[in-house]
Amino acid sequence: MNARGQTRDDPDEALLRRVAAGDPAAIQALIARKLPRICALASRMLGDATEAEDVAQEAFLRVWRQAPNWRFGGAKFDTWLHRVALNLCYDRLRKRRERPSAEPPEQVDPAVGADVEVEMMQTSNQVQAALSELPERQRDAILLHHYQELSNIDAAAVLGVSVDALESLLARGRRALRVRLQGLHS
């Protein structure tokens, strides 16, 4: 694999070829393989499950349009899909900034009760809040590398930065999170 994340060995190639031919089993398999990942990325970026689902749905519309035209041997399909999802999220975040939001994103109500599930959700929300307070690029680097488990090369390609720049973003973001999450125990 070269420094731009291009490879001849795309793990999604065979599946994508069958999707392009309209193979129903391949379409279901691609949805099963990619939908949870794209939803997770969008949920963490937007902090809103409904908006995340809208992003995922739009991303797959683009997959169906692109599948017949996909050129293998270039960028990996997963890298491209992450780039599409990221851009769709950026669009929504930009629209939020342009207009005051009427309602905040969905949060767990701490008054519901002090059971374990609620406590876990509250902790999750605290981590999510710390992530959302990071500068955008640091947050995105951590989302792509830690949560989406992209390699440093693929994450750098999605963000359009060098691997050295990605490493710097990750290091700064993680240092900031270590400070913000002090006192939170796993």
Added chain:
Amino acid sequence: MTPERFAALADAFGADLRRWPEADRNAAQALVQESTLARARLAEADALDALLDLSRIAAPSADLRQRILATAPRPRATGPASARSRLLRWLSGLGAIGILTCGAVAGAAVVAMSGPSHVDADSLAGLYDQTNSLDVGGA
């Protein structure tokens, strides 16, 4: 690998060496085996990784899967029963004048059926109705 470089990589990529840049893994592994300091840096990184992993995301709803599936391309029709073959047989039944008259409409339909398409029997019926209203003449 120097201890300083190891610390920088742990800061950036966390405790799992499999997630580190490929070129650095072997040297990092060697340092971990011989250095207490390196293991301590990994433990710090692991603590942060564990905190990050407390962020939980709900799985996509079944409804979302269905909505996405509904927009997926249909299989390309092949063989004698294909929509293209049926359309061409129907056009040939109109005679030469009929084909010229509705050539533009048929051409658009053939082009539409060339790629991943959602053309189905209803769409063909609509095309027939539209063309049938023209003064095509012939048999």
